[in-house]
Amino acid sequence: MGRLFDFMLPENKSPLTADPTDGLFHFINEVSLILLLGITIALIYFAIKYKRKSEDDETPVIYHNHALEITWSVVPLLICLVIFGWGYSGWLNLKAVPADAYEIHVTGFKWNWAVNYENGAQTLNEVHVPKGRPVKIVLQSRDVLHSFFVPDYRVKHDVVPGRYTYVWFQAEETGESQIFCTEYCGTSHSDMLAKVIVHEPEEFETWLEINGGGPSGTPVEQGEALVMQQGCQTCHSIDGSPKLAPSFKGLFGKTEQLDDGSSINVDENYLRESIINPAAKIVNGYNNIMPPYEGLLNDDEVTNIIEYIKTLK
Ligand code: CUA
Numbered sequence: 001m002g003r004l005f006d007f008m009l010p011e012n013k014s015p016l017t018a019d020p021t022d023g024l025f026h027f028i029n030e031v032s033l034i035l036l037l038g039i040t041i042a043l044i045y046f047a048i049k050y051k052r053k054s055e056d057d058e059t060p061v062i063y064h065n066h067a068l069e070i071t072w073s074v075v076p077l078l079i080c081l082v083i084f085g086w087g088y089s090g091w092l093n094l095k096a097v098p099a100d101a102y103e104i105h106v107t108g109f110k111w112n113w114a115v116n117y118e119n120g121a122q123t124l125n126e127v128h129v130p131k132g133r134p135v136k137i138v139l140q141s142r143d144v145l146h147s148f149f150v151p152d153y154r155v156k157h158d159v160v161p162g163r164y165t166y167v168w169f170q171a172e173e174t175g176e177s178q179i180f181c182t183e184y185c186g187t188s189h190s191d192m193l194a195k196v197i198v199h200e201p202e203e204f205e206t207w208l209e210i211n212g213g214g215p216s217g218t219p220v221e222q223g224e225a226l227v228m229q230q231g232c233q234t235c236h237s238i239d240g241s242p243k244l245a246p247s248f249k250g251l252f253g254k255t256e257q258l259d260d261g262s263s264i265n266v267d268e269n270y271l272r273e274s275i276i277n278p279a280a281k282i283v284n285g286y287n288n289i290m291p292p293y294e295g296l297l298n299d300d301e302v303t304n305i306i307e308y309i310k311t312l313k
Pocket of ligand 1: 108111145146147181182183184185186189190192
C-alpha cells in the first residue's frame with residue numbers, strides 16, 4: 001500500500017519489526033503535513049481578512065476565548081498521547097523476542113563486526129541468517145560505544161562495552177541488507193559497515209554446516225571447557241545438587257532472591273556481572289566467597305561461559 005511519505009523510507013524487509021515503526025512514521029508525517037497546511041492557510045487568510053483598512057480601524061481587545069483555548073490544548077494532547085501509546089507498543093514489540101528466535105552473537109570493535117554462530121562458525125562483517133525465522137542478535141563491544149543499525153528491518157541499538165544488548169528481526173526476503181554503525185566511534189566509524197545475508201532456510205543450514213565447528217569448538221563447548229579449567233564446578237553444581245554457590249542447572253531465566261530482599265531475573269547481563277564482579281549481587285542464603293574474574297576472562301570467554309550455562313536447563 002503506497003503512502004505519501006513512502007519515498008522517505010528504505011524497503012521494508014522485516015514486517016514484524018518494521019510495520020509498527022513505519023505506521024507511526026507515516027502518522028506523524030501526515031499529521032504534521034495537515035497541521036502545516038492548516039496553519040499556513042489560516043495565517044494567510046487572517047492576514048488578508050484583518051488587514052488594517054483605514055486610519056481609524058481599531059483592533060477589538062479580546063482577553064479570553066475558552067472554547068478556542070481548550071481546543072488548542074486538548075487536540076495536541078490527544079495527538080501526543082496517540083503517538084506515545086503507539087511508540088510504546090512498538091518499543092515493547094522490539095524488546096519482545098519470539099521464543100523460537102535463532103540467536104547470533106555480534107561483537108563490535110574498531111572498526112568491524114565479528115559474528116559468532118552457535119555451532120562455532122565465525123564471520124566478519126557478514127551476518128548470515130535464515131529467511132522467515134525470527135533472529136535475535138546479541139550485541140557486545142570490545143572497545144567503545146558502537147550502534148548496530150539495519151535500516152531495512154528498522155532495528156537499531158547501542159552496542160555497549162561491558163554489557164549485552166540485543167535486537168531481533170525476521171527477514172522475509174533473501175538477499176542482502178546493509179548494516180551501519182550509527183554511533184561515532186573514531187576515525188573509521190563511517191567504514192564500519194557490514195551486511196545481513198539472508199538465505200533460504202535449507203541453504204542457511206548448509207552454509208552453517210560448511211562453516212561450522214572451528215578448531216576450538218562451538219561457543220558452548222568452549223564455555224564448558226572454561227568452566228572446568230577455572231574450577232567453577234567446585235562451588236557451582238551443573239546437576240542441581242546443593243554446593244557452596246547456586247547451581248548452574250536451570251539458572252538462566254529463573255528469578256533469584258538476593259540478600260538485600262530484592263529479586264532479579266537471571267539474564268545475560270546478570271550472569272556477566274556475577275562473573276566479573278560477584279560481590280555486586282549476592283543470592284540470598286549464600287556467602288560472598290567467589291573471586292572477581294574481571295581481567296582474568298575476556299569478553300568472548302565470559303560470553304561462552306554464559307552460553308554454556310544457558311544450555312543447563
Ligand atoms: Cu562503530 Cu561507529
